[in-house]
Structures are given as C-alpha cells and as structure tokens.
Amino acid sequence: MILPVVAYGHPVLKKVAEDITPEYPNLKQVIADLWDTMYQSDGVGLAGPQVNRSIRLFVIDASAFKEKYPETETFRKTFINATIYQEEGDEFSFNEGCLSFPGLREDIIRKPVIYVRYMDEDFVEHDERYNGVVARIIQHEYDHIEGVVFVDRVSSLKKMLLKGRLADISKGNVEVDYKMIFPLVKKGKR
Secondary structure, three states, X not given: OOOOEEOOOOHHHHOOOEOOOOOOOOHHHHHHHHHHHHHHOOOOEEEHHHHOOOEXXXXXXXXXXXXXXXXXXXXXXXXXXXXXXXXXOOOEEEEEEOOOOOOOEEEEEEOOEEEEEEEOOOOOEEEEXXXXXXXXXXXXXXXXXXXXXXXXXXXXXXXXXXXXHHHHHHHOOOOOOOOEEOOOOOOOOO
C-alpha cells in the first residue's frame, strides 16, 4: 500500500525513533508498504518516520545510481534498529534530496566510510562497513531515525536563506506527484 510521506515541519521527523521487535504489528506489511511508497515516489531510501511511524526502520535501493556508481546496482536492503557506530575518512560534499522536502536539494558534508549494526527483515543481525554513495544513503536514512533531517546539516546562513522554501513545503505550496502529509495544511485542504 502506498503511504503518504510526511513533509518538513511534521513533529515525527524530529523525534528519535523507537527500536522494534519481530512482534511489531504487521511488520512484514509495514516493510512492504515502505518499499511500495519509496518506489512510487522515485526515492532511493525511505525511513519509518517519513511515513509517520516513529520506528527504527528504513529501506534502501541504491540502484538508481548504477550508471555512475556500479557498486550500487544490486544494493537493496532493509535496516531495522540500525546503529552507525563509527564514521571515518575525509568529509566530502554530495548533493542530497529528500522525499520529505520535495523540490529541495542541498550539498551535505558527510564522512565517506561508516560501520553499522542492524537487523534485516528476518531479524538476523549484521555488522557491516559501507563507503561512498551507499554509505551516504545509509547516513541520510539513519538521520531520519535519529530525528535529524538533512537541512539540519547545512550552515545557519544557508538554513536562513531556505526559510521561505521550507515554509512553503510545510504549507503544501509545492508541486509533488506522490501522497504527502503537510503539517500546516488543514485536513481536507490538499
């Protein structure tokens, strides 16, 4: 089922998400809904908080980058209760977008290598190292379960310059071709 994506300004995006267990209600369906919603929205990743569920769950399919980054072609994973416990390397800038911020892209600085522990959809534990674009996508989605959105990573000056665009996103004054929940729009208005 396609779920609405919550827009910037919604309080769920600023909360640290809760760990889940295999007994989480309808977990397999929630994961399937995340995949369906991500693909329908043309995303490469989607986290629980982005669909109004404050849970430590995100999905990633990095294959959209396969032309420029061949290592992403088969990268498709579900991450449950993830923890990035180490980042290393020289920080680099990469232009990021986010389904919760339609039409907005910004250069974000992150480290190129991460180490992450997580459970897969069968609650099998993994401890893995990722680098490059795959690490970047994981870091972006991981931020969502930590209550951090990508504009939190831009300078104060840049954020001030974006203030009007961010307000427009919260009010639903954006063109978007997927279902969304805009925090400053009254029910039934959009």
